[in-house]
Amino acid sequence: MNALMQALSQNWGDLATALGQHLFLSLVAVVLGCVISVPLGVYLTRHRRLAGPVLTVVSVIQTIPSLALLGFMIPLLGIGTVPAVIALTLYALLPMVRNTYTGIQEVDRSLIESATGMGMTRRQILWMVELPMARGIIIAGVRTSAVTTIGVATLATFIGAGGLGDIIMRGIDMIDTPTILVGAIPAALLAIVFDVLLMWLDRWLTPRGLRVAARSGQRRADGNVTVETADIRRRGA
Amino acid sequence: MEKFAVEFRNVSKSYGDHPVVRDISFAVAVGQLVTLIGPSGCGKTTTLKMVNRLIEPTSGTLLVHGEDVRRRNPVELRRSIGYVIQQIGLFPHLTIEENIALVPRLNRQDKRAYLRRAEELLDLIGLDPARFRHRYPGELSGGQQQRVGVARALAADPDIILMDEPFSALDPISRESLQDELLRLQGTLRKTILFVTHDMDEAMKLADNIILMKDGEIVQADSPDQILRHPKDEFVRDFVGEKRFRQAAWSAVAGDVMTNAVTISPSRGLAEAVHLMGRQRVNGLMVTDNHQHYLGVVGAEEVYRNYGNERQTVADVMNRDLPVVSEDTPLPRVLAAMESGRGYLPVLDANRKLLGVVTRASVIRLVVETYRGGAANERTDAGVVAKLG
Ligand SMILES: Nc1ncnc2c1ncn2[C@@H]1O[C@H](COP(=O)(O)OP(=O)(O)OP(=O)(O)O)[C@@H](O)[C@H]1O
Numbered sequence: 001m002n003a004l005m006q007a008l009s010q011n012w013g014d015l016a017t018a019l020g021q022h023l024f025l026s027l028v029a030v031v032l033g034c035v036i037s038v039p040l041g042v043y044l045t046r047h048r049r050l051a052g053p054v055l056t057v058v059s060v061i062q063t064i065p066s067l068a069l070l071g072f073m074i075p076l077l078g079i080g081t082v083p084a085v086i087a088l089t090l091y092a093l094l095p096m097v098r099n100t101y102t103g104i105q106e107v108d109r110s111l112i113e114s115a116t117g118m119g120m121t122r123r124q125i126l127w128m129v130e131l132p133m134a135r136g137i138i139i140a141g142v143r144t145s146a147v148t149t150i151g152v153a154t155l156a157t158f159i160g161a162g163g164l165g166d167i168i169m170r171g172i173d174m175i176d177t178p179t180i181l182v183g184a185i186p187a188a189l190l191a192i193v194f195d196v197l198l199m200w201l202d203r204w205l206t207p208r209g210l211r212v213a214a215r216s217g218q219r220r221a222d223g224n225v226t227v228e229t230a231d232i233r234r235r236g237a
Numbered sequence: 238m239e240k241f242a243v244e245f246r247n248v249s250k251s252y253g254d255h256p257v258v259r260d261i262s263f264a265v266a267v268g269q270l271v272t273l274i275g276p277s278g279c280g281k282t283t284t285l286k287m288v289n290r291l292i293e294p295t296s297g298t299l300l301v302h303g304e305d306v307r308r309r310n311p312v313e314l315r316r317s318i319g320y321v322i323q324q325i326g327l328f329p330h331l332t333i334e335e336n337i338a339l340v341p342r343l344n345r346q347d348k349r350a351y352l353r354r355a356e357e358l359l360d361l362i363g364l365d366p367a368r369f370r371h372r373y374p375g376e377l378s379g380g381q382q383q384r385v386g387v388a389r390a391l392a393a394d395p396d397i398i399l400m401d402e403p404f405s406a407l408d409p410i411s412r413e414s415l416q417d418e419l420l421r422l423q424g425t426l427r428k429t430i431l432f433v434t435h436d437m438d439e440a441m442k443l444a445d446n447i448i449l450m451k452d453g454e455i456v457q458a459d460s461p462d463q464i465l466r467h468p469k470d471e472f473v474r475d476f477v478g479e480k481r482f483r484q485a486a487w488s489a490v491a492g493d494v495m496t497n498a499v500t501i502s503p504s505r506g507l508a509e510a511v512h513l514m515g516r517q518r519v520n521g522l523m524v525t526d527n528h529q530h531y532l533g534v535v536g537a538e539e540v541y542r543n544y545g546n547e548r549q550t551v552a553d554v555m556n557r558d559l560p561v562v563s564e565d566t567p568l569p570r571v572l573a574a575m576e577s578g579r580g581y582l583p584v585l586d587a588n589r590k591l592l593g594v595v596t597r598a599s600v601i602r603l604v605v606e607t608y609r610g611g612a613a614n615e616r617t618d619a620g621v622v623a624k625l626g
């Protein structure tokens with residue numbers, strides 16, 4: 001414990017900088033990922049033929065080891081913050097695209113039918129029915145992405161983008177466990193804090209009517225949707 | 238205003254080379270409630286959805302208020318037509334009030350106006366606005382939800398309403414009460430309603446006209462009365478159900494309306510006859526021998542005319558000349574015979590054995606049951622001779 005306190009005080013100045021970089025990398029990647037994924041997911045529900053191929057590509061990106069993905073950036077974009085953010089963003093796509101797609105796909109057909117029959121336009125149906133109904137599943141995707149991204153961002157140090165990975169690497173080089181922990185613990189805490197914040201956001205955004213419906217068992221719980229890509233491919237076809 | 242609110246002219250719909258609706262033509266007059274009925278998969282829903290362009294016909298023309306729907310903007314067309322579906326389709330994330338006010342809101346009506354309209358409609362469908370307006374669909378029973386579904390369809394005051402099996406997912410009691418409610422509303426609102434159902438009782442109860450479909454074609458389109466009187470073929474007879482024809486007053490026979498007779502043997506005295514009439518609350522007794530063979534009738538008339546004479550028995554005073562009918566005498570002849578007789582008629586078999594009697598009360602009961610929708614189906618045997626009131 002003493003060793004840890006000592007390591008903390010030694011790295012104090014660096015820790016603040018590293019944490020700032022880490023937050024910046026993760027936030028930009030998740031926000032960018034969100035901005036790309038949600039419209040992409042919506043687009044796929046409108047062009048379901050593309051859903052299979054696109055989701056496959058996005059899943060393949062996620063199967064690339066994160067370190068390798070960062071490595072691929074170097075010949076293309078060199079080193080630094082920009083390639084790191086791009087790699088992290090690519091990495092964050094899958095849970096959000098997939099959950100947006102399935103979330104909207106799973107909105108009760110009869111709701112869409114009555115909305116159309118009442119004379120709502122496609123756009124109105126999206127904003128007033130589909131997105132509010134799929135909200136829980138979409139946010140679950142954002143939470144998954146945020147937690148993964150904060151973890152993967154510790155590797156950004158390898159392409160010179162800084163972050164808590166800097167401190168962890170220094171600890172590894174020095175074979176000094178307390179220093180490793182000074183980088184690792186804040187990274188873990190950061191992931192937890194984000195997860196909880198997003199959970200609150202979700203609760204806060206859930207309309208009372210949906211909580212009522214969930215309680216009376218008319219709606220599946222919003223967990224993290226884990227639909228296999230194979231399954232999605234079949235639906236998309 | 239045009240005479241027809243909705244008109245199908247040689248409309249067909251196929252998926253690939255699989256025809257679903259084949260060359261149907263019919264028209265719905267303004268203010269009529271027309272039911273589409275037929276076996277599952279016969280194309281009822283498809284027909285309905287072509288009216289608000291949820292489905293586009295493959296060929297033919299569909300007119301709404303005389304105008305080809307293809308010339309109308311689908312969104313505007315749909316906002317001018319109410320739509321109610323079996324799954325109700327209320328938005329669970331919106332309150333009851335927001336659900337009802339949705340179309341007026343989309344039409345950019347003034348907020349105060351559409352909230353007042355929602356309140357009005359809640360009143361109309363019998364849900365207390367103060368209690369229900371801020372609730373969510375999940376907090377309502379199925380029957381209440383479908384009432385809201387109907388209110389939502391009425392919100393923009395459309396003059397045409399499409400309903401696709403709106404009550405079929407409800408329990409029988411809610412269904413019955415929503416049907417009554419719809420008839421009540423229709424009595425004042427006079428909307429043009431196209432109503433899909435596969436429940437013949439529901440169709441008979443609600444419809445001004447019934448369109449019977451099979452394999453994408455119209456088999457018969459007529460009023461419930463005409464369908465019962467003149468079913469076009471075996472399919473219609475089968476679909477309507479033999480029981481309903483039997484129950485229908487015009488096709489009934491004496492056997493359908495007769496009730497048990499109160500009988501007396503010919504050797505009894507008149508005082509006994511009076512006592513029996515009083516106890517059974519009838520004004521005539523059938524006189525039968527030990528083997529239930531019909532001999533005649535003693536009514537109050539005969540008894541009181543001869544009451545002074547203590548020697549006389551029922552056999553001495555009974556009337557042997559009253560008209561009689563057999564079990565399969567059609568109802569019109571039964572009624573004619575009753576008019577010339579006494580208000581009650583013995584029903585005999587080929588061996589003149591007494592089977593029962595037809596009375597005014599039993600005929601009236603049949604007619605009432607027919608129009609009430611045939612819920613009371615079994616022939617009642619509680620009635621006795623001339624037990625009116
Ligand atoms: N999108 C579609 N593609 C292919 N066939 C379809 C499609 N929609 C409906 N059908 C077919 O068209 C036929 C008529 O369907 P429709 O829904 O109109 O029947 P329905 O009379 O409403 O039956 P039900 O009483 O079961 O609701 C059915 O055989 C159905 O399988």
Ligand SMILES: [Mg+2]
Nearest residue numbers: 281282283401
């Ligand atoms: Mg149907």
